[in-house]
Amino acid sequence: MFKVNDNYLKLPGSYLFSTIGKKVNAYSAAHPDKKIIRLGIGDVTQPLAPAIIDALHGAVDEMGKAETFHGYAPDLGYEFLRNAIAENDYKARGCDIAPDEIFVSDGAKCDCGNIQEIFSLDNKIAVCDPVYPVYVDSNVMAGRTGTYDPKSETWSDVIYMPCLAENGFAPELPKETPDLIYLCFPNNPTGATITKAQLQEWVDYANKVGAVILYDAAYEAYISEPDVPHSIYECEGARTCAIEFRSFSKNAGFTGVRLGFTVIPKDLKSGDVSLHALWARRHGTKYNGAPYIVQRAGEAVYSAAGKAQLKEQVAYYMNNAHYILNGLKEAGFTVSGGVNAPYIWLKAPNGMTSWEFFDYLLENVNVVGTPGSGFGPSGEHYFRLTAFGSYENTVEAVNRLKKIRL
Numbered sequence: 186m187f188k189v190n191d192n193y194l195k196l197p198g199s200y201l202f203s204t205i206g207k208k209v210n211a212y213s214a215a216h217p218d219k220k221i222i223r224l225g226i227g228d229v230t231q232p233l234a235p236a237i238i239d240a241l242h243g244a245v246d247e248m249g250k251a252e253t254f255h256g257y258a259p260d261l262g263y264e265f266l267r268n269a270i271a272e273n274d275y276k277a278r279g280c281d282i283a284p285d286e287i288f289v290s291d292g293a294k295c296d297c298g299n300i301q302e303i304f305s306l307d308n309k310i311a312v313c314d315p316v317y318p319v320y321v322d323s324n325v326m327a328g329r330t331g332t333y334d335p336k337s338e339t340w341s342d343v344i345y346m347p348c349l350a351e352n353g354f355a356p357e358l359p360k361e362t363p364d365l366i367y368l369c370f371p372n373n374p375t376g377a378t379i380t381k382a383q384l385q386e387w388v389d390y391a392n393k394v395g396a397v398i399l400y401d402a403a404y405e406a407y408i409s410e411p412d413v414p415h416s417i418y419e420c421e422g423a424r425t426c427a428i429e430f431r432s433f434s435k436n437a438g439f440t441g442v443r444l445g446f447t448v449i450p451k452d453l454k455s456g457d458v459s460l461h462a463l464w465a466r467r468h469g470t471k472y473n474g475a476p477y478i479v480q481r482a483g484e485a486v487y488s489a490a491g492k493a494q495l496k497e498q499v500a501y502y503m504n505n506a507h508y509i510l511n512g513l514k515e516a517g518f519t520v521s522g523g524v525n526a527p528y529i530w531l532k533a534p535n536g537m538t539s540w541e542f543f544d545y546l547l548e549n550v551n552v553v554g555t556p557g558s559g560f561g562p563s564g565e566h567y568f569r570l571t572a573f574g575s576y577e578n579t580v581e582a583v584n585r586l587k588k589i590r591l
């Protein structure tokens with residue numbers, strides 16, 4: 186009889202978004218006249234920018250002619266896209282990253298989840314708490330996290346780095362030495378960032394202890410403050426200790442188009458084994474390349490017209506973020522995030538748990554957000570709102586929140 190990978194059986198059910206969905210559906214079935222505003226899920230709502238649509242149309246037409254048809258893409262991505270990424274995301278920011286250190290993929294989620302495959306099962310991971318769940322769950326599936334304690338909602342072999350108001354939602358260097366350190370800035374779910382000086386401390390630490398930083402910069406386009414790094418390679422020494430994940434989902438609205446990339450510098454080695462070579466082997470074996478059409482759309486993100494249009498799109502969402510942040514501050518809520526990220530992290534008032542506040546908002550003002558406890562134990566008593574809705578809905582949601590009297 187076959188056996189399953191029983192690491193999967195250790196995974197606690199991921200009830201967060203399904204529980205939210207069930208509660209919202211039940212409420213709207215009981216109150217069909219109520220207009221519910223959803224500021225919960227981190228998906229974009231604005232249509233693709235015209236420069237991207239033009240590139241998609243052009244590439245579709247190319248695929249219809251024998252002379253310009255494209256089959257399998259190169260494993261690591263087309264050169265036109267890798268050159269554009271190296272030039273615009275790295276060289277223009279003073280980072281030393283070559284096009285052949287960039288691996289194009291269909292998004293950051295797969296890469297963040299798959300990267301752990303090239304590391305030994307003996308490695309110990311460190312994660313922020315609260316955290317984007319993919320980092321932990323992918324290591325659970327691999328069998329790297331030990332046993333789960335439902336009471337504390339933690340794994341025995343994972344180092345948790347609490348990100349709380351007291352530390353500005355920035356992790357502190359862990360007491361126990363990790364091998365793999367997952368960092369995500371600007372952060373999902375807290376919307377927090379760290380300065381270049383703070384990130385440099387992590388790079389120095391990782392180089393000192395021989396750890397790898399797995400740096401998720403999916404929300405890089407939302408950075409507005411000058412001392413916040415856009416890439417970990419802005420830090421000295423990052424080439425020997427860091428892998429960076431990027432996505433086209435949030436800067437260009439590609440959540441349904443699918444494109445991302447991972448950077449592995451050739452200087453990043455374990456002894457004389459290059460992680461770049463291992464990931465190239467893995468990519469070549471298990472992945473057949475992002476579609477030509479989509480990579481052409483990705484190239485358009487870096488065109489003059491694309492850049493201008495996407496700047497406006499990001500500004501649209503950030504205008505929502507500021508509206509939420511300022512409106513809730515005025516109303517007396519304790520709020521953070523929303524300055525360099527499309528997420529607002531809100532303290533549930535009067536000691537309510539995250540889920541109590543969720544129910545309260547759904548029933549009293551018909552606004553849906555995400556309970557912070559769904560992202561880890563240190564997210565308890567917090568609540569995430571996203572700036573990805575329409576401006577009109579955002580304004581209405583904030584006005585409703587301002588009216589609540591607890």
Ligand code: PLP
Nearest residue numbers: 292293294317373403432434445
């Ligand atoms: N990383 C973080 C922190 C995210 O919040 C998300 C999506 O919400 C992703 C990665 C996934 O990005 P992609 O759509 O490129 O898979």
